Amino acid sequence: MKPTLTSSIPGLAEFPARFDKIPTGDGWVEGRRKLDGAEGLWRIDDRLYDLTNFLNKHPGGSEWLTITKGTDITELFQSHHLTDKAEKLLPKFYIRDAVEPRPIPLTFDKNGFYKKFKERAVIALKDVDFHRPAFKSNLLADSLAIATLILCVITAMTESRLGLIIAGNMMAFTVIAAHNYFHMRDNFRMYYFDMCLMSSREWRITHAMSHHMYPNTIWDFEIMSLEPLLQYLPKIPATISRKISWLYSPIIYFVVFHSQGVKRYVEVFLVRQKFEFRDIVPFIIPTVMFYVTGNLSITVKYWMLIIAVASFVFHAIGLNGAHHHPEIFHDGDHPRNDLDWGLLELDTVRDRDVIDNNYFFNLTQYGHHSLHHLMPTVDHGYLHLCVPALTETCREFGINMVNFSPLELIKGQFRQLRRVKPRKNYL
Template sequence: MIPSLPSRGKQLLESPFIWLKEKAEMDRKRTGVPSNMWYVQGKIYDLSKFLKEHPGGENFLKLTQGQDITEMYYAHHLNLDKCQAILNKYYVREADRVQQYFNFDQNGFYRTLHRRVGDYFKVRDKGPSLSMKLTVISVLFAFCLTFGLTCLYQSFWWALLCGYTLFVCFGIAHNFMHQGPKQPLRYMSDLLFFSHYHWVITHCISHHHYPNSNIDFEMTSMEPFYITTKSRLPNNRFLPYYINIVFGFISTLQFISTIIQIIKGEEQLRKEYLIPVIEYIIIYSFCLDGALAFKLFMAIQCFASFLSLKYPLIIHRNNFNYSDGSTIQPSNDYGIYVIQTTTDHDLWIQFPLNMFLFQSFNHHILHHMFPTVDESRIPEIHHILEQTLKDFNLQHILKKYSFLELYKSHNELILEKS
């Protein structure tokens, strides 16, 4: 079991950089990795001279300096032969201790699947398809249209519809956030109160590589408001009554937290933090009523926040998946662990329709294992996953559900622990 970090239960209103600091301290104790270097599968590397040459941008490496980045290394790089040749140039020494979160055995399930997926994309594009590009245009148009109609008619119905299109915008942003810091579409998440700069830490680094664990920021940060990896919490008997309201305001709470950190001098003001403020000013310029403008603006933000949090939790937190304290024995193989903590559903709903309905998360298992593969390409490699499971006699762990089954299981989990 992965140990908890000290800030657990206080993370919702704290800077995600505290999580990074605590994770680095824990990795230093586990592996002996120096604060200015990086640990990858038993070896210490000094990548400081490689930062500007890194194809994925220097931000990911800067944020994870002094940490074990083994999971990130494998999940984000499909051509391991090329990457390993580069990595070898920056080798420093063997690690003091080898204590990895997961096993990446050469002949294990995940590494085998990784090789096959890597071979598949050697001759194919893993980036955005034409369908994805057209979807981006459609979603942005839908958001601008509904936002404009909200301003024009000052209607809460239009505001809610705009909130839904913002939920889809966030799904698009999520897809491109994983494809590097040079992707301008990552800024679509800043239309919502969720800063893409923070989500690189809380989602791309934390949640993606340690789902449902004690260091999954997206799970532990909502304690004590939501049942996560602890078996019971003092106020959980009221959970079914207030949790959806909490989901609606979490993005607002994180935005307020960011403002407080800027005032304290703990974080610098970034230009994208002003995007939601500009949205409010635009609404106000139409209705010239500060209170009404604020209500319309918050209707958009809260509905998008609710959808963006409620749905992902349903596919991770249910009675079918592993989390700390459950009866399921977690695997040390990274790929099997991802399957144990993540659930696909309704696979017959393909891109682009699933982007509008589910942010493409109904094909979520392979996205967790290979986040740099564009969401529109994920269905192409599902047959590789099924064949690899068959070769390892693991077909039984890949369960297929409908959204309604997952929703029911999620509610049962909440009610039985509330």
């Protein structure tokens, strides 16, 4: 008998792919194809479109459409296109209405929260080219990448423990900054993400397509990939991990990059059997380290240690930064009656003033996280412009936005790992 897990969000279908023995991005997409009723095409709301002839014309690059063929892309379409230009093109590619109902109950009503916010956000961004990254973001991301390379080489030359800690932190900051770029149209800076052994392609699926669209639900890959060691959904009992995961979770932070790297190259060679440029990127740093030192064992040793430090910092920031706290919605809690997609996004994040008010922290520690979830393709350098639009829309819909301190979110993350009692105070 196959395991099941029912969502507390009415109408959100069970997702059998979350029980795959080895969760992968491609496995998540395949699970969507079985549920979405897209019939091998692209589904938006209750209509099917054939975008095959648009693949190489898509301004965001062909990869977004290639990966999502055969799935329902409603949430991606709405959140990745702020203006109505893409919507006006859709009739050219219309094939027929879908037969099966959508397995996702989230809405985008024209008078709902998200559509109202998006209208105001577009006005707030009218004086910038928000389809492209800000110069200061590019400068910071490039500086971080260069600094990481230099620090890794210095660490190998000096065999310094302090050096490897600094290099690991710098790599983590670079990778988080690169996350800003793989949400956007294809660009070379998104490959900075690959230097840590994890894959920017995989994360476009598991993070951008899964976590961002369905945060803290049974469809969220970033929730399911940590199970059973870390259980964030209150409806899953998991007696042992609930009691002691606070103790061993920091150890997990150290090894995720390595384990994801192993999984990545097993999949590249044995499953996809397709080697891309991004699959070479992780080996650029150790190649330079070896060229400078001429010592293979020293290179491998310090490269692996730097990766471990970077993994710890990356996950310490990511898992404690926005989504996990007993006062934040997790599937199993009682959801709002209004299933507007934007409201789900807000209910599953909390912003941090200390982080949002400093641009270095903003880009390297997932700043302005509510706005980033609502507009994932907008560069972090422009998100602050939309704060008044979000504030006004929240006021209109009676949404109380409460920020947490970084320390409160860290403490809350460990409390969430222990929580099994559902919350019932959403409206």
